[in-house]
Amino acid sequence: xxxxxxxxxxxxxxxxxxxxxxxxxxxxxxxxxxxxxxxxxxxxxxxxxxxxxxxxxxxxxxxxxxxxxxxxxxxxxxxxxxxxxxxxxxxxxxxxxxxxxxxxxxxxxxxxxxxxxxxxxxxxxxxxxxxxxxxxxxxxxxxxxxxxxxxxxxxxxxxxxxxxxxxxxxxxxxxxxxxxxxxxxxxxxxxxxxxxxxxxxxxxxxxxxxxxxxxxxxxxxxxxxxxxxxxxxxxxxxxxxxxxxxxxxxxxxxxxxxxxxxxxxxxxxxxxxxxxxxxxxxxxxxxxxxxxxxxxxxxxxxxxxxxxxxxxxxxxxxxxxxxxxxxxxxxxxxxxxxxxxxxxxxxxxxxxxxxxxxxxxxxxxxxxxxxxxxxxxxxxxxxxxxxxxxxxxxxxxxxxxxxxxxxxxxxxxxxxxxxxxxxxxxxxxxxxxxxxxxxxxxxxxxxxxxxxxxxxxxxxxxxxxxxxxxxxxxxxxxxxxxxxxxxxxxxxxxxxxxxxxxxxxxxxxxxxxxxxxxxxxxxxxxxxxxxxxxxxxxxxxxxxxxxxxxxxxxxxxxxxxxxxxxxxxxxxxxxxxxxxxxxxxxxxxxxxxxxxxxxxxxxxxxxxxxxxxxxxxxxxxxxxxxxxxxxxxxxxxxxxxxxxxxxxxxxxxxxxxxxxxxxxxxxxxxxxxxxxxxxxxxxxxxxxxxxxxxxxxxxxxxxxxxxxxxxxxxxxxxxxxxxxxxxxxxxxxxxxxxxxxxxxxxxxxxxxxxxxxxxxxxxxxxxxxxxxxxxxxxxxxxxxxxxxxxxxxxxxxxxxxxxxxxxxxxxxxxxxxxxxxxx
Numbered sequence: 001x002x003x004x005x006x007x008x009x010x011x012x013x014x015x016x017x018x019x020x021x022x023x024x025x026x027x028x029x030x031x032x033x034x035x036x037x038x039x040x041x042x043x044x045x046x047x048x049x050x051x052x053x054x055x056x057x058x059x060x061x062x063x064x065x066x067x068x069x070x071x072x073x074x075x076x077x078x079x080x081x082x083x084x085x086x087x088x089x090x091x092x093x094x095x096x097x098x099x100x101x102x103x104x105x106x107x108x109x110x111x112x113x114x115x116x117x118x119x120x121x122x123x124x125x126x127x128x129x130x131x132x133x134x135x136x137x138x139x140x141x142x143x144x145x146x147x148x149x150x151x152x153x154x155x156x157x158x159x160x161x162x163x164x165x166x167x168x169x170x171x172x173x174x175x176x177x178x179x180x181x182x183x184x185x186x187x188x189x190x191x192x193x194x195x196x197x198x199x200x201x202x203x204x205x206x207x208x209x210x211x212x213x214x215x216x217x218x219x220x221x222x223x224x225x226x227x228x229x230x231x232x233x234x235x236x237x238x239x240x241x242x243x244x245x246x247x248x249x250x251x252x253x254x255x256x257x258x259x260x261x262x263x264x265x266x267x268x269x270x271x272x273x274x275x276x277x278x279x280x281x282x283x284x285x286x287x288x289x290x291x292x293x294x295x296x297x298x299x300x301x302x303x304x305x306x307x308x309x310x311x312x313x314x315x316x317x318x319x320x321x322x323x324x325x326x327x328x329x330x331x332x333x334x335x336x337x338x339x340x341x342x343x344x345x346x347x348x349x350x351x352x353x354x355x356x357x358x359x360x361x362x363x364x365x366x367x368x369x370x371x372x373x374x375x376x377x378x379x380x381x382x383x384x385x386x387x388x389x390x391x392x393x394x395x396x397x398x399x400x401x402x403x404x405x406x407x408x409x410x411x412x413x414x415x416x417x418x419x420x421x422x423x424x425x426x427x428x429x430x431x432x433x434x435x436x437x438x439x440x441x442x443x444x445x446x447x448x449x450x451x452x453x454x455x456x457x458x459x460x461x462x463x464x465x466x467x468x469x470x471x472x473x474x475x476x477x478x479x480x481x482x483x484x485x486x487x488x489x490x491x492x493x494x495x496x497x498x499x500x501x502x503x504x505x506x507x508x509x510x511x512x513x514x515x516x517x518x519x520x521x522x523x524x525x526x527x528x529x530x531x532x533x534x535x536x537x538x539x540x541x542x543x544x545x546x547x548x549x550x551x552x553x554x555x556x557x558x559x560x561x562x563x564x565x566x567x568x569x570x571x572x573x574x575x576x577x578x579x580x581x582x583x584x585x586x587x588x589x590x591x592x593x594x595x596x597x598x599x600x601x602x603x604x605x606x607x608x609x610x611x612x613x614x615x616x617x618x619x620x621x622x623x624x625x626x627x628x629x630x631x632x633x634x635x636x637x638x639x640x641x642x643x644x645x646x647x648x649x650x651x652x653x654x655x656x657x658x659x660x661x662x663x664x665x666x667x668x669x670x671x672x673x674x675x676x677x678x679x680x681x682x683x684x685x686x687x688x689x690x691x692x693x694x695x696x697x698x699x700x701x702x703x704x705x706x707x708x709x710x711x712x713x714x715x716x717x718x719x720x721x722x723x724x725x726x727x728x729x730x731x732x733x734x735x736x737x738x739x740x741x742x743x744x745x746x747x748x749x750x751x752x753x754x755x756x757x758x759x760x761x762x763x764x765x766x767x768x769x770x771x772x773x774x775x776x777x778x779x780x781x782x783x784x785x786x787x788x789x790x791x792x793x794x795x796x797x798x799x800x801x802x803x804x805x806x807x808x809x810x811x812x813x814x815x816x817x818x819x820x821x822x823x
Contacts, residue, residue: 027062029054029100035234035250039095039108041077041087043115045124048262049084051234051250054100060239063247068099076110082265089113119213121162122225123255126155127266127300128206132188132199135161139196143495147195153496156301156503159222166218179214205265228253231263231302238295238308239338240277240287249283249306251297267299272610277308290658292339296610301501303609307616314340317655323383327625328643331618336664342655344648344665349374351823352390352647354781358671358822359595360397360641362406362700363678367777374783394641398634405700407633408435409674410594413729414483415451418704418721421469423526426458431703433462444587445576445631448484452572457522457529464530473514473540474507479724481510484575486586486607489554494543500608502554505542512540512551513571532566557581576631582607584623588636589613590726592622595640597669598661604726614661650823668821670731673716674699676820677709677746683779683814684750685757712746741815751807751814758806768796771806779813 035051052068053061070079073093077085085095087110094105119125126135134151135141141153149168151161165173165184173183185207186192188199200206213219234250251267252260269279273293279285285295290312294305317340324330336343347355353373357365365373376389397403411434419427437447454464470476474493481489491497492507515538522529539548551567558579576583586607593599600619601607613619622636629635640646648666656664671679677699681688690697691708699713705721715737717730741747753759757778761771772792776784784792796805813819 027054027100028056029062029064029102030057031055032064032097032099032102032104034097034104034106037106039077039085039106041085041108041110042259043112043117044087045117046261047080047084047086049250049264050095050097050106051248052097052099053235054102060241062241062245064099065248068097071096071098073108077108084262084265087113118216118219118221119209120225121213121218121220122158122222122227123261124209125213126158126161126227127263128209129161130155130300131266131268132206133196154298154301156496158227162220162222166220174214174218176214176217179211182210182214184214185210226256227300228261228263228302229256230254231267231297231299231304233295233297233304233306236304236306238285238306240285240308240310242310242312243287243289245287245310247285247308249279249285249295249297251283251299251304253299253302263299267297270296270298270610271308272296272612276310292614292661294610294612296612303501305609305612307612309339311340314655317342323644325387325642325644325647326639327621328618328639328645331615331621332643332645332663334617335615335662336656339659339662340655341659341662341664342653343645344651344653344656346644346647347649347666347823349377349386350782351649353393355666355822356390356393356397356641357781358675358679360394360406360637361400361402362409362672362675363402363698364682364778364781366682367774370777370781390647391642394638398638402698402700404435404439405698408438409700411438412704413719413721414724414726415466416469416721416724417465418469419706420722422458422465425526426462426465426468427704429459429462430465433465441632441634443631444633445583448576448583449572452480452575453566453568455530455532457524457527459522459524459527461530467517467519467530468528471519473511473517473538476514476517477507477511480571480575482605483724484586485580485582486589486601486605487582488606500610504544505549506552506554508540508542508549509552510554512549513567515540515551516567532568555581578627584627584631585619587631587633588622588626589619591633591636592640593726595646596663597667602661605724615663666823668817668823670733670821672729672731673713673718674702675822676716677712679819680747680750680814683757683775683819684753684810685755685760685778686750686753687755688746688750710745712740712744715740741820747811747814751810758803758810762803762806768793768802768806772796772809775806775810775813779810780816780818 033053033055035053036048039048041048050065050070052064054064055061072079072085072095075088076091076093077087080086085108090111090113092107092109095108097104097106129135129151133139135153135155137153140146140149140151142150144150149164151164155161175181179185183192187194187196189202189207190198232252232254234252235247238247240247249264249269250262251264253263254260264283267283269281269283271277271279271293273291276289276291276293277285277287279295285308287310290310292310293308295308297304297306319337320342322333322343324333333343350370353370354364357363357369373393378385381389408431412431415430415434417427417430417434422430450463451466454461454466456464458465458468467476470479478490481487489502489507489510491500492502492504494504496503516533518531518533518538520529520531541547542549553574558577574580578584589599589601589607590604593602593604600613600615601611625639626632626636645663648664650666650668652665659665677688680686681698687696688699688709689695690702693702693707699709705718717732719728721728750756751758757774758771761774769789772784772789776782776788792809795809796802
């Protein structure tokens with residue numbers, strides 16, 4: 001009935017932890033859609049469910065599935081208690097679906113009912129073992145199994161599982177003559193004691209499939225039948241109006257031969273942020289509060305993710321068009337429109353100039369640089385004029401030598417340039433090689449290939465130092481994948497990855513690419529030579545079988561690289577291939593995080609299906625741009641900082657105050673250890689001295705983390721460079737840091753430096769107002785406000801020695817959040 005308000009119950013077709021129905025929402029729908037729009041049931045074991053969606057006049061959708069009435073023609077198919085349609089006989093007809101006062105006809109075709117295909121161990125039995133928990137890490141899928149019986153974790157190895165089921169305890173789990181008396185049916189139904197408890201009853205689909213498989217002789221199709229190639233979620237993008245709204249998911253498995261199955265009943269569902277929305281075992285999503293989450297779905301080693309957005313009450317919201325500087329802003333704005341959020345205003349010029357200097361150069365701007373940029377603004381210059389002025393500053397800073405220092409420091413941290421591994425001469429050689437690559441803007445794919453294929457003496461060929469640090473094949477593999485693929489493969493070292501697709505075998509097959517890499521002493525003291533072992537020298541053995549494994553890639557794409565005599569060359573080409581779905585994504589996402597304090601995927605070195613990007617369209621656009629410009633890091637950096645998104649203020653508005661992941665505003669970031677120490681030097685005009693390096697070195701120019709400077713850098717989170725994880729660099733705020741800032745020698749000596757900014761200003765005869773302006777520009781990158789000037793005047797005209805009071809003022813500025821954070 002057109003325009004009639006209807007009550008659409010949004011519960012579940014399958015009873016889960018919430019029961020059959022958990023509330024209702026009153027909606028008015030203009031039309032309904034049914035998925036799939038046509039049903040084809042092939043063979044007696046096929047079964048499908050329907051998803052019913054209502055569309056409102058405003059273009060919003062609501063799930064009407066559980067409140068829908070489904071009328072099935074007699075004799076063609078039947079509607080099971082769990083809401084699935086099962087075939088009865090060959091033929092064609094229509095299913096009528098009614099919901100929300102509307103109806104739709106769904107064509108249904110049933111065929112091949114006479115087909116008597118045997119039960120598949122790969123596609124029927126393994127999914128049941130997974131769904132009821134037998135192959136979970138807490139049951140028989142544990143590393144050592146349970147009660148003497150072991151299966152592969154989450155059924156990753158069907159051949160192993162079949163052998164375990166059939167051969168263990170001499171095959172006594174199956175009674176082929178009387179299947180109902182098989183232990184495999186008596187235990188889960190509690191016909192005999194089972195420590196795993198009751199898993200399914202005798203009337204269940206699981207029982208019927210198992211019983212039939214046993215009666216057919218427990219046949220194996222391992223090696224003949226392939227598992228699902230991928231799974232598809234419908235819908236993959238869920239928008240829920242408010243708390244209490246619900247949406248049911250369908251999971252469709254796609255097989256290599258082109259067939260599909262509805263596997264929703266056998267899939268596993270998890271909500272990444274369960275306080276935003278929770279998901280039932282049957283795939284029903286329920287909104288709890290405004291925010292975003294991802295529902296991660298797993299089925300037989302395949303993963304897929306549905307994005308879920310809960311809007312909450314957005315009464316009074318209206319989108320306001322803002323100029324987009326480039327495609328980054330377009331992708332961000334599209335997401336914000338969907339969320340009904342608004343971006344913040346642009347950061348003022350003085351905030352921007354300090355932020356940009358710190359992010360590109362690792363040091364704040366000198367007072368004269370701030371003055372010059374602010375003076376460049378002309379009355380009424382407009383948005384285009386302001387953008388052009390900022391773009392000119394970006395271009396200038398990208399060519400400064402401090403840019404090389406700052407970005408060399410980042411890659412030196414991740415590549416663990418450390419005298420502990422390389423010796424004093426070796427660490428300088430490696431550090432200088434990295435600096436040269438940054439200075440020449442070497443394309444990052446080439447930079448990576450040179451590292452992976454590095455050979456020769458580490459003094460003459462510093463890129464080979466990579467293998468003095470990662471000396472063992474498994475360590476080299478873990479470092480490579482974490483740095484250049486953003487994947488934490490180490491989780492698969494002892495067993496199949498508990499939350500992802502990676503297997504233990506893949507871990508050792510990938511490590512085998514480094515098996516022939518040897519290291520021997522060089523002719524000069526402390527030097528070592530990296531070489532490729534000839535012939536059959538070097539191998540990686542699987543810890544369970546003790547047998548050597550052949551080098552193999554964990555995933556394939558496009559045209560495969562031909563085999564080569566030197567396996568590291570093969571690996572390097574595969575790793576940096578533009579078609580590799582991880583390489584460019586990992587690099588792009590990592591670089592993005594340096595400008596926003598978090599990645600589009602976060603953590604940046606934990607890319608996996610169960611950790612989806614907050615804005616996949618943005619990430620994909622960045623990746624394609626990065627690849628399209630030949631893996632040019634400087635181009636990527638320029639694109640990011642030219643965006644309006646990067647230049648937004650940290651100040652929020654009523655529509656984005658709760659946003660933490662969608663980049664609708666900037667977030668304050670505490671300065672890194674080296675940035676902070678160099679910022680103290682710029683603000684005070686002091687020269688910080690370091691042991692063992694030339695005079696005049698900045699903290700960002702130090703070769704490694706072993707250079708002693710009194711402990712300040714370590715207190716503020718300088719990484720020890722002993723792992724390739726970003727997490728080594730600590731950015732928290734602690735009590736020890738606060739005490740060091742208040743009473744420590746670094747700031748005390750800097751503000752009182754006899755050759756510092758205050759001493760020089762006083763000696764030059766500058767007035768109090770002039771010195772105060774210099775201090776504010778040097779410390780905070782801005783002019784003092786009228787209130788700041790008045791407060792300083794009152795303090796400086798009071799009792800006490802002038803120089804000491806100026807030092808007090810600088811001390812206060814260096815302890816302020818405005819100095820300690822990049823805003």
